[in-house]
Amino acid sequence: MAQRFAWTPGRELAYTHEEFTAIRVAARRTFRTALLRIRENSDHLAAWRAGRIEAGGTAWLLGEALDVLARTGDVPVYDKPRTVRRRYRAALAGGSARCTWGRLYLSRKETAALAVLIIAELGLNVTTLSEMPVPETLPGTTEAGMPVYRLRLEKRRRAGHRGRFESRNVTDSGADSSGRIITDALEATAHARALLEQLDTDVDRLLIWRQTTPHDGHGYRRAVRVGPFGLGVDEMAGGDWARSVGLRGSPLRRMRKTVNVLHRREPGQNTQDTHDSIYVVGEPQAQQQAVPVIADGALEAVDAARRTVFTARLIPDTEAGDRQTVTAACAGWEHSPFSPAGQGCAASFLLCTACPNARVTPAHHPRLAHLLNALDHLRGVVEPGIWEADWADAHARLADLRGRLGEPVWQEALEAVTDTDRTIIEQLLQGDFDL
Template sequence: MMRSYDFGVLPVPEAFQRSLAALYAAKCAPGGGWDSVETSEAHWYLVRPFTEFLASLDDVAPDVDRLTTAHWNAWRLSLPPRPNGYSKYASVAGLLQLDPRLAQPVREAMAKRFAWETGRVQAYGPEEFKEIRIAARRTFRSALLRIRENTDRLTAWRAGATEPSSREWLVGEALDVLARTGDVPLYEWRRVVRRRYRPALGGGSAEHTWKRLFLSRKETAALAVLIASELGLNSTTISELSMPKTLPGTAEAGMPVYRLRLEKRRRAGHRGRFESRNLTDSGADSSGRIISEALEATSHARATLALLGADTERLLAWHQTTEHEGQAYLKAVRAGQFGFGVDEHSGRDWARSVGLSGSPLKRIRKTVNVLHRREPGQNTQDTHDSVYVLPEPQVQQAAVPVIAEGALDAVAAAHRTVFSARLTERSKAGELETATADCADYEHGPFSPPGQTCAASFLLCTACPNARVTPTHHPRLAHLHQALGNLRGVVEPVVWDADWADAHARLADLRDRLGEAVWNAALASVSDTDRDVIDQLLHGVYDL
């Protein structure tokens, strides 16, 4: 497929038109990033509004080199703070930055973050997800059973197992014509079913004619929903799925393993752009079963296309209901009466036909990757985490107990044996003195809710990152370490372990950090005040 774009219709001066055409050609060249028909056309409709905006200004830039930060900032402010606004912003900036004449101040303005609201696409809840899968399964299963039934009729007719001129024989003959041409026998000038076959087929509607062997566009959309619910792929990747290869010997063993080749268009480089997945059909609940059923339901379409000289490797193929069905969509690919793939529009049309609102393909993908597979589908881990996982309300809700458990773990870790206070040379203004150290922030410690005064024991100051220990505190802490060691011989081991052991271990860690010489000097300089403070601490005088 090819597309052409007339830059002469853009409402900017001719020099600007020529510059945009040259830049656009570079982006659409192989490796330029917009080198598919679909992508180039999508960006055309993002770039065009920029030229329309420039034309509305009193001071129209004659060319790219005359574009100013005022032009750019005005354009930026005109865009809605939503994903569509960001897409326009990023598309135009990426295009213009290819021009070396673009002024540096404008480049710096383009580098500023575009603030926009997070996308509103949310994962489905468990019941919604189940309901959509049931609806899709109902649609596709009905079509699959219909095709199976008529395949058996066609096979029987071709094997000569039906009585000539009987109703079943006429149906079989019509199916044979359908399988070879894409239509049952018709009067060509009126495109209606021939009178001879009409009673046997039961009528001339799609259900009585071509649907006997082929999927419709909506039924293919339901199939795509089922594939997305298994694999977490986006609609473009599903649409472009090629026929999977079956690993040798697996089909003969009754458990076929399919190798799907997936393309990730946004990844640079040939190697990083493609990946493969192996899916095993080991039963009704296995991920490979939907691939087996997709191959079965679309086999007649591919066989017919091959007979008509329009062979295709696409997995998803369907028969048009009307001559122009779906042809206005960006992803439309056709061969005669047949279409290939799926898009958001067909997903939306299927959803409406079963009483749902909007295409479920995007939300299905997010639901599967974020809540079920819990790993990137076609993104990097960073994109998966920041764009898909973190903004998802269900993930945030599920994270509450995890965060709470983490906070408890943090408190538990504070009671362990590592000295966590900061060693400094001298006290600073604003630090408050405690019984064992100075405190730099008593309202935001790890042992009390934020904004509330710390109510922890002064023994925990040695486990607090907000505590500051200067050389003036060394004698008191050395004396505390000695006193705790003396307690060990006079209290029950269980009591000592529960109340004093962690504090003693942290002080031992401090002793090791300061060194034996400093520690011994501290012990030698313990004052009466230090002894009184430690005595009151151990007797609970400072406890609230």
């Protein structure tokens, strides 16, 4: 604690689409090979236990060896040196991990590949995934052919007991759903979990793998071992798997960042502030993706301003050639921004306050002030959706005009409203002037 050090910003960047896809394909290839191997041997073991294999042959000896493997964690072997017993050598077809304990259990590298696939789907923290208990299946969902799994997640670095724990439901609705990888993980670890329950009933983990040697993977400081099994996954395992398929470095952390920042685009066991400031802001790909979003937002803001800001010109008196409208004077009726050129303006008189061709003199102030009051009263009697669609922009432009003129001028205008102004505004709001 006495040693002083300075925090440095991380330079860990998200994977590109091509890199993400390549890593996911490699992980799927590794895990899929293991899953098919375990599935084939599980079917053989089930057939042997059900008595469907004729006794005495090679297939029967393989079933017997698999039964021993499922009950003890290893096939029948001699202790010193560790070699497969002569009786089962032909049936097992070799003494390698794939031919012996690998028939029913995942290796450390295969579990790392499984972790990559889960992170690619769910964006989980490596430690959270490593310590995640076996997911619960919601009642009735498996029978319906669409199992829903409840994942129990813990974020150790989050303060407070309540904030550390959360649950997330994922559904296996098909091969492309996020829940399918959980279904496959449960199938691949079924035999390991069954034996682990006999060895230590207090241990509950989804990711379980068979140790190659008694010290397999012990370099990680949080390594957990029960009997012949290792629990969870770590960056070392991720790095070992990556190198075995020709990749550089463990992809676990960068996969999580890629998923949460570029794919899910929402926090994964982080607050929104942490997600934005730590993960999103410094990510070049997120910055590039934000460019069109920011541009669209700016254009939308400009459009909103044009719709809600008073655009007509304020002048002291009507100029020669101006035409009088219901709400203002018009200096360009033939060149309306709301109608095709040369056809004359066909827009509502409410849009005069949004037209650069419109001219507003002090003589128009009373009528416009009365129109704003009328819209205020109308707001309380129409549906909110209708108000926003038909009247809100006109109200905003008149409110902007009131701010420009000032309250004293506006009050004088209200006091100068005539019966003719009231009649014309009533006809305007009733649509009598619409074409």
